[in-house]
Amino acid sequence: MKAPAFRYRRPATLDEAVQLLADAGDDGKVIAGGQSLVPIMNMRLAEPETLVDLTGVDALRTSRETPSGARYGATTTHMRFEYELVPDVTRGLLPYAAAGIGYPAIRNRGTVGGSLAHSDSSAEWPTVMSALDATVHTRSVRGTRAIPVRELLLGFFTTALAPDELITEVEVRRLAASTRWGMYKMCRKPGEFAESLAVVLGERDLGGRGVGERGVGEWDDPNGPWQEIELWLGAATDRPLRLRTTEAAVRGGTSADLEPARLVEPLAEDMGQDLSGLDSTARYALQLHAVTVHRALRAAEGTTG
Ligand SMILES: Cc1cc2nc3c(=O)[nH]c(=O)nc-3n(C[C@H](O)[C@H](O)[C@H](O)COP(=O)(O)OP(=O)(O)OC[C@H]3O[C@@H](n4cnc5c(N)ncnc54)[C@H](O)[C@@H]3O)c2cc1C
CATH class of the missing domain: 3.30.43.10 (Uridine Diphospho-n-acetylenolpyruvylglucosamine Reductase, domain 2)
Structure with a gap:
């Protein structure tokens, strides 16, 4: 048709x-x-x-670094993020996320503003920009607004934008040097939308203390537990979901302390699901999300290889 x-x-x-x-x-x-x-x-x-x-609007194609991060013109294509033709203030998260979107032809045309305005929870940018607590700047004949992405996305294909309002820029804050990130997209084959998508941002306690190779003292412990952590899940509900109960289960430990199966219960709570009443399809989806979150955690810990 x-x-x-x-x-x-x-x-x-x-x-x-x-x-x-x-x-x-x-x-x-x-x-x-x-x-x-x-x-x-x-x-x-x-x-x-x-x-x-x-x-055709140049102003919407322009991106720039700011003292606190960067502002990306709404029509910045996924490919410009992927090839770092725009400033990356996230130490690799934005290019990594962009590279996983669809196929090269899609990334060559598709834009960050279009993806956020479309509000498909299986897409990369809604979950990544929610995790980064990004803000969209908008414009209509009535004036301008700044809307946090977490408040922009209201549900499947539904946003807080008025019909006559367009996104002009997406503002992303610079990630602190100490912030670790990890992302995992579960899909059947490259180029497809996610069946599950997890993004992890957090701070680890790297100060080990005790008896090490260099004797008694303090050293950087690459396996330090998560002190602060934010977990975001896409493709699970009608909009990106913050997993607060799962975060609490992870905090103070690492992925090594938690098999994916142990994430199922907190995840069910985060998703408002009653485990005892789930059919096999819903249980399977939950297990898929648990594996995705676990893999994103491992990616953030650098323990995937
Ligand atoms: C085969 C295929 C595979 C795909 N795979 C993935 C994938 O794996 N991951 C993924 O994230 N996406 C995927 N996509 C979607 C792709 O990334 C789209 O490009 C993106 O979702 C929408 O961006 P766009 O610029 O093309 O928007 P458009 O299609 O032009 O517009 C989408 C919606 O946004 C509105 N809009 C666009 N720009 C603005 C703006 N600045 N302000 C307000 N409203 C605006 C439009 O009115 C429309 O309602 C895929 C698409 C296809 C066809």
């Missing part, structure tokens, strides 16, 4: 883009990489009368 007919506008400035979107009213939509919107239009699940193409 092909998309129904639509009016196509390609503004050169942000002012023009927000005006065109406002003029189009409820029947207008912006298009960025088109990697989610076009398939949806082809299936006739969306039939906008006017498409406002953002790719």
